[in-house]
Amino acid sequence: MQITGQTKIVGIIGDPIKHSRSPQIHNAAIAALGLDYVYVPFHVQPDNLGAAIEGFKAINLVGINVTIPHKQSVMPHLNEISREAILIGAVNTLIFNEEEIIGENTDAPGFLQAMREAGLEVPQGGSAVVIGAGGSARAVVVALSLAGVRTIFIANRTxxxxxALAENLSEKIGVSIYGIGLDDPKLPNAVGTSQLIVNTASASMEVAHPLLIDPAWLEPQSIVYDIVYTPPETRLLQAAVERGCHTIGGLGMLVHQGAIAFEKWTGVYPPVEAMRQALQGAFDQK
Ligand SMILES: NC(=O)c1ccc[n+]([C@@H]2O[C@H](COP(=O)([O-])OP(=O)(O)OC[C@H]3O[C@@H](n4cnc5c(N)ncnc54)[C@H](OP(=O)(O)O)[C@@H]3O)[C@@H](O)[C@H]2O)c1
Incomplete structure (x- = not known):
């Protein structure tokens, strides 16, 4: 990579930031395309967020990814925020456009793009179950609602x-969304009659953790999507394969949410295979 006086800067802000794998993923795409860009991680503490944004504007930076803890607090600093990001209540991508700063959230389109890439379709007019009610569940429910799913059950430990999430989003989006507990007697039937089951609960990261749903509830041919990416094939996905379901893990969503941001900054959809390999390399280094 040759940095010159014309090299354009993109990057990521967060606190902490040193564990972020985004620099490897994005710089791999930049190298594969031979673009004159560089992607830099910036450690920005909460008190310095406003100053950092002003500084980025002053140096004509092209774009920034936003990670914890700035995804909500960055919003008052922006001139325009996409509808998806407003519904999700979080911004993960900034685009610096002359004097304007536009905020977007690429988690929802990244979630959908990974499904398309895997040849799987969102059940338009059908129903879905989303396990978990944290930040990523919010993005998934918004994605599914805007993609045409009619009924969504959000099943969460708490x-x-x-x-609260179901009430908040169904009011804003006009889709039937129900919030239930993991021990709710309606859950087995909801799982059995839904074409798509999405896990967003971080319990999937722990291989010894009991499954949050009984695989016997799953209808063969339904889609089971676990957005957790460590491990790449969770125990839920293994059980779903045994039931004859279509399955998809979280790595595709992770890569595509980055790829969509990359395209917004450079105008080019990057080679996702190069990004996936860089991500794998970053995991292997840990
Ligand atoms: N593939 C991607 O691109 C992508 C993007 C974002 C996130 N993720 C992954 O998705 C997971 C969740 O992220 P997040 O940002 O939504 O986290 P979060 O806001 O902290 O939410 C965590 C969710 O997991 C549930 N949970 C945690 N431990 C549990 C347990 N032992 N039993 C049952 N439920 C449990 C929580 O339930 P309570 O409400 O009851 O605590 C909550 O619903 C993480 O593993 C993250 O790495 C992947």
Whole structure:
């Protein structure tokens, strides 16, 4: 990589930031395309967020990814925020456009793009179950609602979070969304009659953790999507394969949410295979 006076800068802000794998993923795409860009991680503490944004504007930076803890607090600093990001309540991508800063959230389109890449279709007019009610569940529910799913059950360990998320989003999006507990007697039937089951609960990261749903509830041919990417094939996905379901893990979503941001900054959809390999290399280094 040759940095010159014309090299354009993109990057990521967060606190902490040193564990982010985004620099490897994006710089691999930049190298594969031979673009005159560089992707840099910036450690920005909460008190310095406003100053950092002003500084980025002053140096004509092209774009920034935003990670924890700035995904909400960055919003008042922006001139325009996409509808998806407003519904999700978080911004993960900034585009610096002359004097304007536009905020977007690429998690929802990244989630959908990974499904398309795997040849799987969102059940338009059908129903889905989303397990978990945290930040990523919010992005998934928004993605599915805007993609045409009619009924969504959010099943979460803490019922009140599922109910609050369902009420908040169904009011704004006009889709039937129900919040229930993982022990709710309606859950087996919801899982059995839904064409798509999405896990967003981080319990999937722990291989010894009991499964949050009984695989016997799954209808063969339904799609089971676990957005957790460590491990790449979770125990839920293994059980779903045994039931004859179509399965998809979280690595594709991770790569595509980055790829969509990359395209917004450079105008080019990057080679996702190069990004995937860089991500794999970053995992192997840990
Ligand atoms: N593939 C991707 O691109 C992508 C993107 C974003 C996130 N992720 C992954 O998705 C996972 C969740 O991220 P997040 O940002 O949504 O996290 P979060 O906001 O902290 O939410 C965590 C969710 O997991 C549930 N949970 C945690 N431990 C549990 C347990 N032992 N039993 C049952 N439920 C449990 C929580 O339930 P309570 O409400 O009851 O605590 C909550 O619903 C992480 O593993 C993250 O790496 C992947």
């Amino acid at each position: 019922v009140s979070r599922a109910v």
